[in-house]
Amino acid sequence: MPPPDPQRPQAGDGDPRARTEGEPDPRAAAREAAAAAKILGRQLGLLAAGAARGAGRRARRAAEGSAPLFRTLGERLRRPAADTAPADRVPALDPALRSAPPGWGARLRRRPVLAVGLALLALPIVLAAGLVISSFLTLPPLGGAALDPGQRALTVEADDGRAFATRGAFRGQPLTAADLPPHLAQAIIAIEDRRFYSHWGIDLRGLMRAAWRNAAGGGVREGGSTITQQYVRLTSLTQEKTLRRKIQEALLALRVESEMTKDKILLGYLNTAYFGAGAYGIDAAARRYFGKGAKALTLPEAAMLAGLVRAPSQLAPTRNFGGAKERADVVLQTMVETGAITPEAADAARAQTITLRTPPETPPGTNYFLDMVAGEAKRLTDTGGDVTLRTTLNLDLQSLAEGVVARRLDAEGAKKKAGQSALVALSKDGAILAMVGGRDYEDSQFNRATQAKRQAGSLFKLFVYLSAYERGYAPESVLVDQPIQIGDWEPQNSNNRFRGPVPLRxxxxxxxxxxxxxxxxxxxVPAVIETARRLGVQSDLPNVPSLALGSAEVTLLEMTRAYAGVLADRIPVETFGIHAIRGGGPQPLYVHPEPKGGAVLPGDSRTMMLDSLQAVVEGGTGKGARVANIPVGGKTGTTQDYRDAWFVGMTPDLVVGVWVGNDDNSSMNRVSGGDLPAAIFRDFVQRASVQMAKGRAKRPSAARADPAPAQVAAPVQGTGPAQGAAPNKEAAVGPEIHGVPDVIDTGTLAFRGRVVRLLGVEGEGGTLARQLARYLRRREVACAPAAEAQGLRCRIDGDDLASLILAAGGARASDAAPPDLLAAEEQARSERVGLWRRAR
Incomplete structure (x- = not known):
């Protein structure tokens, strides 16, 4: 036997690595067991794959092939230490240790499959615990979410106090416990969280009920969030739909319940929830839909509002009153189930009529003006909260302006290659009475009255001549119209002809x-620029000779403002669109100041300028703007290649500016300032003067808060040609005709075979005629000769039938129609009803 190696530890010397030659290495055994576990895992994977593919035969072969491995592995795991080493080479064990059961670590080492299974089971628990801990560590503070107020709510009134538009997000006043009606709290709790006063922020019973109903219904029909959870989501969290947010929502709900009373939580929720139509908070919703504070809500109104929070945009009563009413009935039934009200009270509430008191839909054409005053209101009072604007807009003049522009462009725009127009009407003090920023706001929100800068052409000559009159020239002063050259510039007349000596007038x-x-x-030229500045022109004015002929680019509003300065004899005239701004308090936030005494034009020069402006209309380029029995002055403007055409004119009460052109700056078909712009001015002024004299036009208006009786009859209902009528033979008509007529078209009626044509109406057939016949069915109509022209005026229930038909878009007005009928047609055009709904 060889001597022991002194460098090698001997068996029994205490080194755990000591072993005799040929002794099995336990690490090698462990590696072998791990390799066997890997083989086992692969075999199990093959079995699973085979089962999934339906390959039974392959799975059986894999199982048979692995059977010896299973037996080998089992034998190795169960084999005692004596089987792997001779007895004389294994150290003796303590009997107590030999009899002790193996620990969990040993068991898992002996059973690696069990260890893997336990690890797989523990992994989701560990991940969930980590997510909960992470959510807790990143928990935001209560009330830490910055609520996006959006654009503050604006209720917009016309100059006479009629509300005609709303914009922005309504916030209302924060609700207090004293302002909370009991039936409102009961309605919210019944439909949103029945166990609100008994749970502790999270309602496990409600969650299970919601899960069951959603599973049974095949979709999400009920939510499991409590009012507390909804409150913390609104005030402290984002609206993202993630598991982290739900965990944080639950944690914050528990915290809120520990720090706030139930009543405070309910009030906080009602003050922040969204109720549709831009209303945030129950008070804002009550005012938005019913014109009253939350304290004054009736039971059916409270039920309707409580039903909105589940789907506010879809159920807003302004757009889906039927759906909101059905949801309110569900709320009332839920209140009965919870014992909040009796069945009799619910039936009585269902029988009550719910009346919405909301401003009407914004008339499309007024949006140009609304865009302007919304920005002005922010500049004047940049404070939070809902506000009401009393504006300068005259709804009757606005509707008239929109109708006049649409009528002219529809009739002549295509032929003359004129695609756009803008109009501004000012009072002498600068109040904007009407504004048309373009042909169609829905197609283009660009305001051509305030934003478009175009060359003014001869419109700019106002400043040239006024500068001359202030420096000693007079309308009788004579200059020679002849070829001239100023530096490199040689101005030409539009007709390329010269008149010789002419007076300045x-x-x-x-x-x-x-x-x-x-x-x-x-x-x-600097003197001309200085005059333009004094009259309020703010655009860049280059110091070049061509400025005299309007080479500078200006806006329609600033040029109309400059002409208003001549009429008002106060410069500059400050244009404005807001009279006053009111908030929630008794005192107004802003009142437009009275104009202060400022600079004036020298008396002689102003008089001479007004005389020259009147000469333009009396016998000059602006003859197309003449209005019978009304003194008118103004100036035309036409730019090179007919790209822009202007007319700014004035009467004793109004200053009106009109521009016509194309957005792409393309040329029109020889349209000058005395053509379409002057005609639009004339059409507007001759009817505006009548309306202003009356104070308010007596005609239907969808923009009114208090509709005229004629509006009840619109839209017109009618029918097709009546049987037995003789459309080709017009009978002699006596002084007056009574009876139930047949309808030939919307401008022609037949009374027992006698044909009557309505004054000023060009009738339409087809669907519109059938609608009119249905409306007139079994109703008596009285027709009498018209006082203002040859023809008949017919009345039904005291209302003028022709006016009703035209205001509802049932026909077109003839060119010879009286002003009230033309105004009715223009109203229909601006509101896009009847045949104008499909017209562009």
Whole structure:
């Protein structure tokens, strides 16, 4: 036997690595067991794959092939230490240790499959615990969510106090416990969280009930969140739909319940929940839908509002009154089930009529004006809370302006290649009475009255001649219309002809370019710029000779403002669109100040300028703007290649500016300022003067808060040609006709075979005629000769039938129609009803 190696530890010397030669290495055994476990895992994977693919034969073969491995592995795991080493080479064990059961660690080492299974079971628990801990560590503070107020709520009133539009997000006043009606609290609790006063922030019973009903219904029909959870989500969390947010919502709900009373939680929820139509909070919703504070809500109104929080945008009564009413009935039934009200009280509430008191839908054309005053209101009072604007807009003049512009462009725009127009009407003090920023706000929100900068053309000559009159020139002063050259610039007249000596009054009226260029050169272009600035022009004005002929780009509003300064004899005239702004308090937040005494034009020069402006309309380029029995002055403007056409005119009460052109700056078909712009001005002024004299037009208006009786009859209902009528033979009509008529078209009726044509109406057939016949069925109509023209006026229930038909878009007005019928047609155009709904 060889001697022991002194460098090698001997068996029994206490080194755990000591073993005799040929002794099995336990680490090697462990590696072998691990390898066997891997093989086992692969075999199990093959079995699972085979079962999933339906390959039974392959699975059986894999199982048979693995059977020896299972037996080998089992034998190795169960084999005692004596089987792997001779008895004389294994150290003796303490009997107590030999009899002690193996620990969990040993068991798991002996059974690696069991260890893997336990690890797989523990992994989700560990991950869930980690997510809960992470959610807790990143928990936001209570009330830490910054509520996005959006645009503050604006209720917009016309100059006479009629509300016609709303914008922004309504917030209302925070509700207090004293303001909370019991039936409102009961309705919210019944439909949203029946066990609100008994749970501790999380309702496990409610969660299980919601899960059961959702599973039975095949979709999400009921939520499991409590009012407390909804409150913390609204005030402290984002609206993202993640598991982390739900965990944080539950944790914060527990915290809120420990720090706040139930009543405070309920009030906080009611003050922050969204109720549709831009209303945040129950008080805002009550005012938005019913025109009253939350304290004054009736039981059916409270039930309707309580039913909105589940789907506010879908059920908002302003857009889905039927759906909101059905949901309110569900709330009332739920209140009966919870014992909050009796069945009799619920039936009585269902029988009550719910009346919405909301501003009407915004008339489309007023949006240009609304965009402007919304920005102005923010500048004047940049405070939070809902506000009401009393504006300068005259709804009757606004509707008239929209109708006039649409009528002219529809009739002549395509032929003359004029696609757009804008109009501004000002009072002498600068109040904006009407504004049309374009042909169709829905197509383009660009306001061509305030945002578009275009070359003014001869419209700019106002400043040239006024500068001259202030420096000693007079309308009778004579200059020679002849070819001239100023530096490298040679101005030309529009007709390329020269008149020779002409008085300034005539040169201004005929818009002679060479004379204007000579005046600007004589007084100096800087003097012309200074005059324009004094009258309120703020756009860039280049110091070049061509400025005299309007080469600078300006807006319609600032040019109309400048002309208003001449009429008002106060410069500059400050244009404004808001009279006053009111908030929740008794005192207004803003009141437009009375105009202060400022600069004025020299008396002689102003008088001479007004005389020259009147000469333009009397016999110059603006003859198309003449209005019978009304003194009118103004100025035309036309730019190179007919890209822009302007007319700004004035009466004793109004200053009206009109622009016509194309957005792409393309040329029109020889449209000058005395053409379409002057015609639009004339159409507007001759009817506006009548309306202003009456104070308010007596005609239907969807923009009114208190509709005229005629609005009840619109939209027109009618039918097709009546049987037995003789449309080709018009009978002699006596002084007056009574009876139930048949309808030939919307402008022609037949009374027992006698044909009557309505004054000023070009009838339409088809669907519109059938609708009119249904409306007139079994109703008596009385027709009498019209006082203002040859023809008949017919009345039904005291209302003028032609006006009703035109206001409802049932026909077109003829060119010879009286002003009230033209106004009715323009109303229908602006509101896009009847045949104008499909017209562009």
């Amino acid at each position: 005539t040169a201004f009226a005929l818009s002679i370019n060479t004379v204007a260029a000579q005046i600007a050169d004589a007084v100096g």
